Amino acid sequence: MTASCKPVYLVGTRHRFQGWRKILCSTPKHQLDEFKTFLQRAIHEYGIRSVAEEMSVEALTTYSRPDMPPGKSIPCLAAEELEVPHKYCDPDSARRHELNITNSDDDQDRKKREAEWLAQLVHFASFPCLFVLGSEHVSGFSDILSASGFKPILLEQEWWPSNYAE
Secondary structure, eight states, X not given: OOGGGOEEEEEEEOGGGGTOOBTTBOOOHXXXXXXXXXXXXXXXXXXXXXXXXXXXXXXXXXXXXXXXXXXXXXXXXXXXXXXXXXXXOSOOHHHHHHTTOOSSOOHHHHHHHHHHHXXXXXXXXXXXXXXXXXXXXXXXXXXXXXXXXXXXXXXXXXXXXXXXXX
16 A cells, blocks of 8 residues: 555544643543543544554653553553554654654654654554544644655544533
């Protein structure tokens, strides 16, 4: 399958719904369950053959939730339950150092990270692939996918749970 025939379904969201926890932002478990259900429906509906995401085991360990399996995200759990391959594509701190990515998250760093996601995706995915990422990256990563001959398909610019209240 050529790159232009490789559809990548994009789901933008906030990282808290992927299953990490920051002290000031504790997402209720039922919202995580809703996101998992959304992802599993998309996997069925679009014939998704792999799931990848902007996340790393390091981030999940640093911001772990006591009600989640260690090193597992919601997209990972959704994929495992449906026996679909899954991959974390965001570089850990050692890989960020190799790529000369600082933690400033400026435009240059974002582009380097998004290029790394693409590199990971190229060597991992069976297509169609579902890619979960922070909503602020949807446009830029979609452009990179298109420029690389992939077919980005936007499912959600910014997924939120129903009846969400912060």
